[in-house]
Amino acid sequence: MESMPVAPCTDTRIARLIDANLDRAREGLRVIEDWCRFGLDRQDLVVPLKDWRQQLGQLHADCYRQARSTATDTAAGLSHPAQQNRTDSTQILKANASRVQEALRVIEEFARTGDTELAQTAALVRYALYDHEVRILEACGQTQRQQRLERARLCLITDPGGKEASAEMLNRVELALQAGVSLVQYRRKHGADALRLQEARQLAGLCQAHQALLVINDRIDLALLVNADGVHLGQGDVPYSEARQLMGPEKLIGRSTHRLEQLLVAQEEGADYLGVGAVYATATKADRKPAGLDWVRQAQDSARVPWFAIGGINSSNVAEVLAAGASRVAVVSAIMGANNPAAASLQLLELLS
Template identity: 55%
Template sequence: MTSSSIDPVVLRLLDANLDRAREGLRVAEDWARFGLNRRDLVEPLKDLRQQLGRCHLPEYRQARHTASDGAAGLAHPAQAERLNPQAVVAANCARAQEALRVLEEFGRASNPDLAAIAETCRYRLYDLETQLLADQSRRQRLREARLYLITSEVPQMFEVVEQALQEGVRLVQHRSKTSADGERYQEALALRKLCNRYNALFIVNDRVDIALAVEADGVHLGQGDLPITLARRLIGPDRLIGVSSHCLDDLQKAQDAGCDYLGVGPIYTTPTKPGRPAVGFSYLKQAAANAQVPFFAIGGLDLSNLQPVIAEAGAAAGFAVVRAVMEAADPGAATKELLKLINRSY
């Protein structure tokens, strides 16, 4: 069907709804970029917008006649009720989805390719919207955390962790490399309940299945664990994914895949990671310059060597410890001194 044989009203409908869909997508894209720092969401939203841009034919634009459109500039009171970014994003996702449906319905007869693309874009946007509007409360609490406690298999582990929580730790990871699955699950369940009591985030190391089973706040992955994209599909958009990184390439790949935070290290040689050479301060400086998500320096940190790490890492960093608290003679006092040193530096 040639454009000359298409009803001018249909041409105007296609033009208007291509504009609406692309505008709505741009709002969502900018929120993903500037509000969420989620490159993994920015790229697919940009792709949808560009696909529709290629479909916006000159004849559609030429049919535009704003002066004769009696509804141009028509506002609705609901627009004034969008008082937070989530409401704005939700409204613009709905706007784009509705416009895509119009493109499907009116494009079938005159431009089947456009109709097919609009349908595909609409279904992709449904999934992206879920991630754009995911609960951000965990990420906000993550940004506020400065000291990250990672457990080790010590006697009285629960008592040690509770002392650290009492002194102000608000981010705990359960790390167990030798326990059987049943024991690991029971430990994680007890730690999650303990962290809930103190309003602390609880992360499970490596095991997505156990993180889900105990309703943890997230999972921490090493370089040899599940791909981030697969882990995200399993744990959903609300929970956190942390990733260990040992060089700038690790950092960039993890950010591109949509991690929520990074471990940066090991800064010093540590028996917690036997065989893993220390990265020193060179990578720490690179992380401080390139990280777009929260990051935690890790590896052999304690009261005796933390000050220079704080100085190199900058104001955006957090600090993860294992032995400095888990093996301290007085875990509560050690935690209190670590937090005092960190807080005094900012």
């Protein structure tokens, strides 16, 4: 004969179980909420978390609390080695989101026989948190990209010719990454789209392995296909607003600027970083008249976002670029054309530190 359903409050074992999982769910929500508040400064992400925590708190009945007995809990204080491996905020958020979702599932299962309001609330919050977690992690990715961009001092731009072997280009980039380069811009002016996509994917893998940022020059489609960290746009490319609509709020958008009014417009529109050049004459932009160090000085006075001086910069002239006010530079041939890309990267990084 099947047993009749037992109301949670009349079975001490179930009451203790629900009490413990309500505590877990509310604690996990508070961890996530506080990071959204203090770490991300995102009120829109905080509000739902606070509301869910309050809803669960109002349904945390006295009968559940009164069944609590930590002294007789055989698993009290039990930990797992995986808990020691949470080394950054993203891992902490993922772990706590999982903790909340698991606790709510337990509540949903055991409360439905006698506390339907709690069971239904647990289910609604659990499903809502699945989507909210994605939004939070996107915001974390945006913050982390911005922080890594702030720390970057050297941007390596690939500019392979039409016949340059992909393997040679990739090898040079990998050597630069191993030396400490933390931002790569993929630029290929010649070659089939299939080749561009293949190279971009390989570069994305390399940059991910070395925890470096990857932005794609001009091509928003390639940036999206390989899940790059952003896209870099020239003055003749799509407007910022359309690019942002396609890239989403969490990815980086850079803009090349060649005079002050372009710089002011780009940062007013919301560009995450700027290219400032060409400082010196360069073979990669042979048709562009160099703007010189005065342009660097103007940028230093007016830029409010990270910016990279670019154009003919190498280890021989980088000191005067820094003296003019730059703190970041972007290079092509200084590394890609060097006999020893790793040594060239190390030398530039040392001069920029």
